[in-house]
Amino acid sequence: MDQILQGDERLDYLLAEDLRIIQSPSVFSFSLDAVLLAKFAYVPIRSGKIVDLCTGNGAIPLFLSARTNARIIGIELQERLADMAKRSVTYNRLEHQIDILQNNVIRIADVIGYEKYDTITCNPPYFPAIEASEKNIREHVAIARHEIHLTLEQAVRSASELAKQGGKVAFVHRPGRLLDIVTAMRANRLEPKRIRFVYPKEGKEANTLLIEGIKDGKPDLKVLPPLYVYRADGEYTEEVRQMLYGEEN
Numbered sequence: 001m002d003q004i005l006q007g008d009e010r011l012d013y014l015l016a017e018d019l020r021i022i023q024s025p026s027v028f029s030f031s032l033d034a035v036l037l038a039k040f041a042y043v044p045i046r047s048g049k050i051v052d053l054c055t056g057n058g059a060i061p062l063f064l065s066a067r068t069n070a071r072i073i074g075i076e077l078q079e080r081l082a083d084m085a086k087r088s089v090t091y092n093r094l095e096h097q098i099d100i101l102q103n104n105v106i107r108i109a110d111v112i113g114y115e116k117y118d119t120i121t122c123n124p125p126y127f128p129a130i131e132a133s134e135k136n137i138r139e140h141v142a143i144a145r146h147e148i149h150l151t152l153e154q155a156v157r158s159a160s161e162l163a164k165q166g167g168k169v170a171f172v173h174r175p176g177r178l179l180d181i182v183t184a185m186r187a188n189r190l191e192p193k194r195i196r197f198v199y200p201k202e203g204k205e206a207n208t209l210l211i212e213g214i215k216d217g218k219p220d221l222k223v224l225p226p227l228y229v230y231r232a233d234g235e236y237t238e239e240v241r242q243m244l245y246g247e248e249n
Helices: 032-040 059-065 079-091 139-145 152-162 175-187 238-245
Strands: 010-014 019-023 049-053 071-076 098-102 117-122 163-173 190-199 208-215
Touching: 010 059, 019 059, 019 079, 032 059, 032 163, 032 190, 032 208, 032 238, 049 059, 049 152, 059 071, 059 079, 059 098, 071 079, 079 098, 117 152, 152 163, 152 175, 152 190, 163 175, 163 190, 175 190, 175 208
Parallel strands: 049 071, 049 117, 071 098, 117 163
Antiparallel strands: 010 019, 163 208, 190 208
């Protein structure tokens, strides 16, 4: 245990997948958005190749490993987060399936290959770059949340460069960026095919957007039923409980 953890890191359970993940309250912990994207994205079940961009501490590759036997590559710019992800992969004995690369998402296809992958997932930074004085004091979190090193358009372009023709690319973002993400997808040969809005609870505005496109696909967008995170009593809805814990009420 001492060798696998560093500093204030802890091992958290991914209950639905029966896996563990290394997290740090001062450096990085994954959010519900990672869970939502991992459950939303299409993945080939038996074989194939998947890339997760902006992988952070490796949550999405770990989630996806429970759904598929495909090879998964996680790309993370920050060395500390990539190292956490690598150690989580090792702890769960998933080295045969998951590779974590510490590298820039921009032009990552130069490194791992163009148009070779069945599925690309991406949980990119949501917020525009801002002055240093206004950023979250934790640099790791600021880089993960703000477009300091990666813009939305750059993330979409890189995803398209990786996806093979007919491959699927899925993003999680904020509803306020819907037109930006659709515009960027279409400019990069990714035709939006499925979209789902996530709401904190019924009666509230959507605060999360899930969208999936197909490389060189034909126009035919399906808007899926809304996903509500909490019930009126503040407890998770049945669908979200299933995602997080693998159980239903």
